[in-house]
Amino acid sequence: MASLPVQALPASKRLDEPPPAHTRIGPVILSVANISLDFGGVRAISDVSFDVREHEVLAIIGPNGAGKSSMLNVINGVYHAQQGRIRFKDREFAAMQPHRAAAMGIARTFQNLALFKGMSVLDNIMTGRNMKMRTGILAQALRVGPAEREEMRHREVVEHIIDFLEIQAYRKTPVGRLAYGLQKRVDLGRALALEPEVLLLDEPMAGMNVEEKQDMCRFILDVNEQYGTTIVLIEHDMGVVMDISDRIVVLDYGRKIGDGTPGEVRGNRAVIDAYLGATH
Amino acid sequence: MNIPRYVPVAALSALLAAGLIAPLATGETAPGFWVEVLIGGLMTGVLYSLVALGFVLIFKASGVFNFAQGAMVLFAALAVARLAERMPVWAAVIGAVVIMIALAFAVERLVLRPLVNQDAVALLMATLGITFFLNGFGQSIWGSDIYEINLGIPREPMMVLGNVFEGGVLVNRDDIAAAITAVLLVGALAVFFRRTATGRALRAVADDHQAAQSIGIPLDRIWVIVWSVAGVVAIVGGVIWGGKLGVQFSISQVALKALPVVILGGFESVPGAIVGGLIIGVGEKMAEVFLAPPLIKAFDLAGGGIENWFAYVLALLFLLVRPEGLFGERRIDRV
Amino acid sequence: MFFRENGQFKSTYRADMQLLPIAQDRYFVLALVAFAFFAVPLLVSDYLYLSIINPFLILTLAAIGLNLLVGYCGQISIGHAAFMAWGAYAAYNLVQRVPMLNFLVVLVLAGLVAALVGMFFGIPSLRIKGLYLAVATLAAQFFTDWIFARVKWFTNYSSSGSVSTAPVQIFGWTIGTPRDKYLFVLGVVIVFTLVARNLVRGHLGRAWMATRDMDVAAEVIGIRPVYAKLTAFGVSSFYCGVAGALWGFFHLGSWEPLAFNLNLSFDLLFMIIIGGMGSILGSYLGAAFIVALPIALNQIPEKLGVPLSTAMASNVEFMIFGSLIVLFLVLEPHGLARLWAIGKEKLRLWPFPH
Numbered sequence: 001m002a003s004l005p006v007q008a009l010p011a012s013k014r015l016d017e018p019p020p021a022h023t024r025i026g027p028v029i030l031s032v033a034n035i036s037l038d039f040g041g042v043r044a045i046s047d048v049s050f051d052v053r054e055h056e057v058l059a060i061i062g063p064n065g066a067g068k069s070s071m072l073n074v075i076n077g078v079y080h081a082q083q084g085r086i087r088f089k090d091r092e093f094a095a096m097q098p099h100r101a102a103a104m105g106i107a108r109t110f111q112n113l114a115l116f117k118g119m120s121v122l123d124n125i126m127t128g129r130n131m132k133m134r135t136g137i138l139a140q141a142l143r144v145g146p147a148e149r150e151e152m153r154h155r156e157v158v159e160h161i162i163d164f165l166e167i168q169a170y171r172k173t174p175v176g177r178l179a180y181g182l183q184k185r186v187d188l189g190r191a192l193a194l195e196p197e198v199l200l201l202d203e204p205m206a207g208m209n210v211e212e213k214q215d216m217c218r219f220i221l222d223v224n225e226q227y228g229t230t231i232v233l234i235e236h237d238m239g240v241v242m243d244i245s246d247r248i249v250v251l252d253y254g255r256k257i258g259d260g261t262p263g264e265v266r267g268n269r270a271v272i273d274a275y276l277g278a279t280h
Numbered sequence: 281m282n283i284p285r286y287v288p289v290a291a292l293s294a295l296l297a298a299g300l301i302a303p304l305a306t307g308e309t310a311p312g313f314w315v316e317v318l319i320g321g322l323m324t325g326v327l328y329s330l331v332a333l334g335f336v337l338i339f340k341a342s343g344v345f346n347f348a349q350g351a352m353v354l355f356a357a358l359a360v361a362r363l364a365e366r367m368p369v370w371a372a373v374i375g376a377v378v379i380m381i382a383l384a385f386a387v388e389r390l391v392l393r394p395l396v397n398q399d400a401v402a403l404l405m406a407t408l409g410i411t412f413f414l415n416g417f418g419q420s421i422w423g424s425d426i427y428e429i430n431l432g433i434p435r436e437p438m439m440v441l442g443n444v445f446e447g448g449v450l451v452n453r454d455d456i457a458a459a460i461t462a463v464l465l466v467g468a469l470a471v472f473f474r475r476t477a478t479g480r481a482l483r484a485v486a487d488d489h490q491a492a493q494s495i496g497i498p499l500d501r502i503w504v505i506v507w508s509v510a511g512v513v514a515i516v517g518g519v520i521w522g523g524k525l526g527v528q529f530s531i532s533q534v535a536l537k538a539l540p541v542v543i544l545g546g547f548e549s550v551p552g553a554i555v556g557g558l559i560i561g562v563g564e565k566m567a568e569v570f571l572a573p574p575l576i577k578a579f580d581l582a583g584g585g586i587e588n589w590f591a592y593v594l595a596l597l598f599l600l601v602r603p604e605g606l607f608g609e610r611r612i613d614r615v
Numbered sequence: 616m617f618f619r620e621n622g623q624f625k626s627t628y629r630a631d632m633q634l635l636p637i638a639q640d641r642y643f644v645l646a647l648v649a650f651a652f653f654a655v656p657l658l659v660s661d662y663l664y665l666s667i668i669n670p671f672l673i674l675t676l677a678a679i680g681l682n683l684l685v686g687y688c689g690q691i692s693i694g695h696a697a698f699m700a701w702g703a704y705a706a707y708n709l710v711q712r713v714p715m716l717n718f719l720v721v722l723v724l725a726g727l728v729a730a731l732v733g734m735f736f737g738i739p740s741l742r743i744k745g746l747y748l749a750v751a752t753l754a755a756q757f758f759t760d761w762i763f764a765r766v767k768w769f770t771n772y773s774s775s776g777s778v779s780t781a782p783v784q785i786f787g788w789t790i791g792t793p794r795d796k797y798l799f800v801l802g803v804v805i806v807f808t809l810v811a812r813n814l815v816r817g818h819l820g821r822a823w824m825a826t827r828d829m830d831v832a833a834e835v836i837g838i839r840p841v842y843a844k845l846t847a848f849g850v851s852s853f854y855c856g857v858a859g860a861l862w863g864f865f866h867l868g869s870w871e872p873l874a875f876n877l878n879l880s881f882d883l884l885f886m887i888i889i890g891g892m893g894s895i896l897g898s899y900l901g902a903a904f905i906v907a908l909p910i911a912l913n914q915i916p917e918k919l920g921v922p923l924s925t926a927m928a929s930n931v932e933f934m935i936f937g938s939l940i941v942l943f944l945v946l947e948p949h950g951l952a953r954l955w956a957i958g959k960e961k962l963r964l965w966p967f968p969h
Binding site: 345347390391394395398400401402404405406408409410411412413414415416417419420424533536539540543547579580581582583584585586588589592593595596599600603 | 689691693736738739742743746747749750751753754756757758760761764765766767776877881884888926927929930931932933934935936937938939940941944945948
């Protein structure tokens with residue numbers, strides 16, 4: 001099942017009870033195999049492999065510098081791994097390209113906000129629709145019928161996202177003037193505008209207070225449940241991770257040291273050592 | 281399919297080397313003349329290197345792409361030339377040093393400090409503003425004619441290597457003095473950076489601004505120092521240049537060629553500035569003397585002038601094959 | 616008090632997305648355009664057309680072009696006069712060699728030639744950023760200077776290397792007098808202003824701004840940097856090409872090699888820094904400022920009885936430009952256009968403070 005068009009699902013409608021994991025989760029949609037990445041001789045990731053299944057919420061955890069963000073960057077092609085393969089929707093790549101990842105349905109938010117500071121909330125989220133907009137330069141220049149209609153069609157989708165994220169009041173505000181928590185929402189909104197099948201979230205709750213975290217958790221779970229979007233997220237708050245993920249991958253010093261359900265990971269000796277700082 | 285990165289660089293270098301040798305290989309050029317052109321190119325290259333050097337110093341220590349280095353050279357040369365009308369040359373140079381240090385203070389206080397943490401393009405444009413201000417200010421107070429700097433070096437060229445090449449090779453004495461001065465300057469800078477506490481602090485700042493600040497190195501003072509050092513380098517460049525060609529406005533424009541030089545050498549590399557300057561100096565002179573005439577003939581051009589763009593187009597090609605420059609380090613954007 | 620948008624509610628996306636959503640702005644702009652077309656020709660002397668108004672309009676067009684690249688897409692260029700040169704010489708050659716072409720077609724073709732050259736010199740922008748690009752655009756500047764000074768074909772083998780144009784005719788209208796030139800140029804500039812506004816608020820404009828603000832993030836949401844940067848170079852050079860053709864035919868009339876040199880490139884850059892980067896209105900304000908300042912420097916001291924020598928006036932001009940650039944970068948990086956916007960904001964609240 002591909003992702004549903006956004007307009008088909010009113011944001012207010014929530015399923016009362018999420019379906020049990022075994023019926024919700026589908027086959028493997030994305031897998032990384034034997035990824036190794038260095039920066040000028042410094043190894044950031046070594047020989048990491050894991051699978052992501054359709055519709056699941058997968059958390060990647062690990063201490064700072066474990067290679068989590070680098071892993072996301074490899075998946076959507078910002079970094080190119082020296083070794084390993086990425087398999088997405090039955091196509092295999094040695095190196096992904098960012099725009100190809102986007103075109104194939106991988107969207108991404110950033111750890112340090114990477115919003116377009118000079119643009120309004122609306123325009124930021126509209127950029128997420130850019131890839132789907134086709135009118136040529138001449139039609140845009142003259143803003144004749146098709147260009148105007150296309151713009152309105154996508155504006156409507158974006159307005160749904162704005163409603164969903166409850167940021168209606170800030171539509172025309174330059175993003176730089178928003179509070180941090182709201183900027184994080186806009187970042188999520190921009191990624192959602194791509195209608196992705198896989199959403200990579202890099203510390204979506206970093207620096208938030210409890211209420212903001214709760215809101216963000218709700219948005220993430222809603223996206224996952226309503227649109228069936230597969231979620232891969234990096235998060236440091238263990239409470240959140242244990243609560244919302246179906247599966248957890250643990251990285252430490254660029255290696256994978258754990259992979260399983262929250263229960264399994266919690267009992268994993270290597271993971272406990274890494275987190276408690278035991279010497280190896 | 282991936283071509284290894286060194287292939288295009290090697291190809292470009294081979295092309296340049298071939299171009300260098302070609303006039304000799306065809307046998308139409310007298311070896312002595314070729315050597316003279318080569319030396320002429322090296323001398324121009326030394327001047328480019330000196331401008332580029334000031335540029336690299338500032339970029340290393342403050343990350344600022346100082347478009348105004350050429351204007352600083354003109355300003356310094358004007359100061360020396362006009363002061364020397366009233367006092368001995370050595371006193372004029374000392375006066376110019378004082379002026380350039382004052383300028384460094386002014387730039388730090390009025391431009392850099394308010395613009396700290398702005399993006400690189402804004403800082404570049406600010407230095408463009410400094411360029412215009414300095415050009416206007418310099419010519420308002422010093423005058424806008426052509427001035428001479430007389431260093432007391434005899435004008436008539438020397439004949440050297442008479443026993444190697446038929447007819448020997450003519451070399452200007454001031455060129456030799458210029459080359460020696462440049463070598464001494466680079467040596468002095470090396471000592472300054474390696475042996476003095478200030479120099480070591482400068483290197484620490486160049487490596488990591490925040491770390492340097494956190495161990496208590498005051499950034500604003502470092503900036504003043506580095507702009508002062510760049511000012512002194514500008515004086516040396518200006519005096520050599522002015523002594524050779526006279527002090528005039530065109531220095532400011534010719535000094536723009538330091539930009540392709542640093543592209544070639546790498547923005548943060550002192551050896552890169554030297555090597556880049558020499559490559560461009562020799563390249564454009566050779567191109568003008570040996571490549572322009574056949575081009576004029578083949579395409580019925582209205583004249584030569586390849587040297588006006590050779591440096592920039594070479595830099596452009598270089599950017600495509602090796603953006604970090606010959607001696608630069610590759611940068612990785614963190615996300 | 617007079618500048619209120621109370622009661623103007625938008626109930627459709629179309630209404631919310633129109634060019635000037637506030638009614639007062641719409642009336643003001645329409646009145647201004649009407650004034651420019653109908654009142655100015657009755658009021659203005661030939662001297663004003665030739666020395667201020669026509670150059671102002673043409674340079675505005677070029678400044679809009681440069682602003683699309685620098686202000687909207689974040690790619691610096693310090694060689695944009697080169698693309699004006701390509702436009703001017705393309706137009707000259709088309710008029711010389713294909714005399715039956717309508718001049719409007721010539722303008723568009725001149726723009727396209729400049730766009731192609733601009734995209735070619737924009738290719739390095741795909742691998743390099745900001746500072747490095749400055750040098751690549753300098754290459755465009757100096758190489759272009761050389762081409763038009765040395766390759767005789769471009770100047771139709773004129774012995775001095777300079778070229779001259781005859782008055783342009785369009786649909787039987789001979790554009791000869793300064794007023795005719797003004798009206799024609801005004802029409803062209805207004806059309807291209809509208810086009811620029813449309814482009815920057817469409818998806819292409821968003822792609823440019825996204826690339827400017829955060830290029831990695833833009834790529835990650837599917838905006839190809841190749842597409843964003845090369846279209847910006849293309850459109851920007853197109854504008855400069857058209858402006859160059861207008862500059863050659865309607866302002867200079869005849870011009871020498873190096874008429875489109877580095878100084879003109881710097882002037883364009885100053886226009887957008889002082890006027891406001893990323894603002895179409897700023898391009899107008901900046902061009903007006905840069906055209907007016909030298910004339911003011913010439914006339915005001917004379918009126919005050921302390922005439923400046925030509926050399927001194929040009930030095931003072933340098934100093935003022937230099938200081939203003941630093942001043943604007945430090946105090947108001949969005950230039951005169953932002954000052955205008957702040958003024959408008961104040962007017963909206965006036966006379967009540969909040």
